Amino acid sequence: MTSAYILIEAMPGKALELTNIIRELKGVKTVHLVTGPYDIIAFVESSDLKTMGEMIVRKIQSTGFVARTLTCITVEE
16 A cells, blocks of 8 residues: 655645545545645555556646645655
């Protein structure tokens, strides 16, 4: 199992809508709107790194509501 925190900068005015989209994705455990340089932090789990990468690129970044992401893969449970 691979897990990570994904820090997401949303396009202006799209953070809430993006949060609702991310919340529905398989493997997403928690999603929070936050203050600071990023708008959303999501904790996700997947079977492996390849699957996680596909989720980030094909399901999160491809929404058109994302300006930037930073993925922090966990190294311990």
